[in-house]
Amino acid sequence: MIDVKKDTESALRDAAEVTAELVLNGYVEKWVEGAIFPSEMAFFLAKCMVEGVTTVVESGRQDGYSTEILGDWASRDGRRIISIDLEDDAARAAACRRRLSPWPIELIKGSAYEQFGRWTKRTPDGPVGFLADGPKGWPAISMMAAATTDRVRVVALHNLTIGSGERALFEQIGGKQAFYEHAIVAPGPRWTELRNREMNFASAADAQRSLDVSSLGVLSLDADRRGMFRGLWRPEFGLHQPAAVRTLWNLGLAVASTKLYGLSFRLLGR
Ligand SMILES: C[S@@+](CC[C@H](N)C(=O)[O-])C[C@H]1O[C@@H](n2cnc3c(N)ncnc32)[C@H](O)[C@@H]1O
Numbered sequence: 001m002i003d004v005k006k007d008t009e010s011a012l013r014d015a016a017e018v019t020a021e022l023v024l025n026g027y028v029e030k031w032v033e034g035a036i037f038p039s040e041m042a043f044f045l046a047k048c049m050v051e052g053v054t055t056v057v058e059s060g061r062q063d064g065y066s067t068e069i070l071g072d073w074a075s076r077d078g079r080r081i082i083s084i085d086l087e088d089d090a091a092r093a094a095a096c097r098r099r100l101s102p103w104p105i106e107l108i109k110g111s112a113y114e115q116f117g118r119w120t121k122r123t124p125d126g127p128v129g130f131l132a133d134g135p136k137g138w139p140a141i142s143m144m145a146a147a148t149t150d151r152v153r154v155v156a157l158h159n160l161t162i163g164s165g166e167r168a169l170f171e172q173i174g175g176k177q178a179f180y181e182h183a184i185v186a187p188g189p190r191w192t193e194l195r196n197r198e199m200n201f202a203s204a205a206d207a208q209r210s211l212d213v214s215s216l217g218v219l220s221l222d223a224d225r226r227g228m229f230r231g232l233w234r235p236e237f238g239l240h241q242p243a244a245v246r247t248l249w250n251l252g253l254a255v256a257s258t259k260l261y262g263l264s265f266r267l268l269g270r
Contacts, residue, residue, distance in 0.1 A: 008050070013188055015046035016180075019073070020190040027069055028197045033208060035065035036133055036158050038198045040216035042191070043180035044131060044156050045073050047218045051153035054126035055080040057119055059112035059143075060134025060158075064096040070131070071103025080124065081105040084115045085134070113143055113258040117249035120147040129154035137166055138236040138270060139261055145242035146249065146257075148221070148230045155229065156218040165236060170217035173225055178217045239264035 019042040028038045036044075048056065056074070061067040061083045070081045083100075087093035087109045097107060108115055112135060120128065128151045132140040136159050144155050160167035160179075176182035184191060199211055209215060221229060232242055240261050248257040264270060 009183075009185060011050050012046055012183060013186060013191075015049040016042060016184050017188040017190045018049065019043075019045040020188075020194040022073060022076075023069060024190065024194055024197065027065075027072075028194070028201055030065060030068075031198070031202060031205070032063065032065060033205065034062065036216055037202065037207075037209070037211070037214070038069075039180060039191075039194055040158070040214050041066055041069045042194060043183070043214070044129075044154070044216060044218050045069070046184075047154050047156075047220055048129045051129070051220055052127050053079070053129040053154055055082065055123040056129045056131060057116065057123065057147075058083045058131045058133070059085070059116055059140070060132060060136075061085045061096060061100075061107075062134070063092065064099045066131065066133060067096075067100055067105060068103065071100060071105045074104050079104075082108065082119045082123070084108045084110060084112045084119065086111060111258045113139070113245075113261050114254040116143050117147045117246070117257075118254055120149065120152070123151070125151075127151055127153040129156070131156045131158075133158040138234070139240060141166060141169065141232070142237045142240045142242045142245060145229050145232045146245035148226060150226070152226065153221055154218060155221060156216055158216050160215050160217040162213060167215075167217060169232075169234075170219060173228055174217070174219040178219055179214050180216075180218075181212075181214060183218075236270060237264075238268040238270040 023038045023042045031038055056070055067083045074081045083105055130144050140157055160170055170178045202211055245257050
């Protein structure tokens with residue numbers, strides 16, 4: 001009998017060797033405080049490779065650390081990246097755009113509450129991955145759940161701290177394997193080197209987040225998990241329940257969906 005769990009683990013281990021190599025090649029020492037850690041990016045991309053993802057929609061790029069890694073990955077196999085950010089700081093945004101200019105990335109300025117669903121619909125045929133690192137928390141989860149179509153295979157959210165309800169939800173849907181320390185159980189040499197170099201570099205840079213426990217939750221969505229994620233309805237969402245956000249997007253009322261998030265925060269504090 002085929003051991004599906006073992007097959008999945010070894011496919012992920014092999015993919016993680018490929019993506020660890022990519023990140024080792026120039027990105028570990030470019031990490032800056034606030035950015036997603038190098039190993040977290042390698043884990044997200046490994047999951048995307050296992051699921052055959054051809055387009056990633058990202059929200060929250062700031063100085064472009066995570067986005068540059070996505071762009072480098074995409075450039076190798078004709079994949080596509082769409083990256084959304086508010087770009088509130090014009091000088092910072094311009095520097096980020098210069099940094100990302102060599103890579104095949106569609107850079108969108110605007111609120112992800114408005115743009116995320118619109119751009120997901122515009123993705124070319126093929127499996128899609130989501131990476132959210134601004135907005136965060138429950139609003140990011142409702143936004144991604146609202147945007148989830150049948151083609152969405154991977155969903156990731158940053159800053160899922162231990163003890164938070166958002167992290168518990170990711171573990172409920174994807175098991176502890178939503179975090180790399182539980183998913184990559186027998187790491188290969190490239191992954192081990194990546195973790196060692198990251199530890200050395202980020203400790204010297206006095207990193208504020210834990211280097212032992214990751215905070216990027218990554219869900220692989222089969223049909224059951226996709227249905228569960230898409231259909232989420234929780235008090236923590238307040239007024240921005242995924243079904244309501246999706247309905248506004250489908251009616252062409254994307255601007256109103258941004259207002260819904262603001263109204264929910266003002267009325268209910270969430
Ligand atoms: C922590 S930074 C992202 C860091 C980046 N992912 C990295 O690893 O290098 C968060 C970013 O999210 C953006 N952001 C926050 N809320 C947003 C929203 N509603 N729509 C679009 N971007 C948003 C901010 O402008 C900021 O640039």
